[in-house]
Amino acid sequence: MPTERKIVPVVKKGLMITLENDDCDLDFWLSKIPNERVKAITLLVLSSLKPGTQMDRSHVVRRKIKDQD
Secondary structure, three states: OOOOOOOOOOOOOOOOOHHHHHHHHHHHHOOOOHHHHHHHHHHHHHHHHHOOOOOOOOOOOOOOOHHHH
C-alpha cells in the first residue's frame, strides 16, 4: 500500500548574515523560463493530491476598468 506524501514546512533559524543565501533559490528560479517554473509547481501540486482527485487548472484574471472621464 503506497504511503501518502506530505509537504513539510521548512523553518530556518539563525543569524541574518548566515541566512542571506536564500537569494540563491530565488535567483535559480528566476533563471528558469516561465514554462519550467509552471511544470515544477504542477509536479509539486500533483504529488500532494489524493488518488482520484484532479488539480484545478483554471486561471482567472480580473481587472478593474478605469473610468474614462
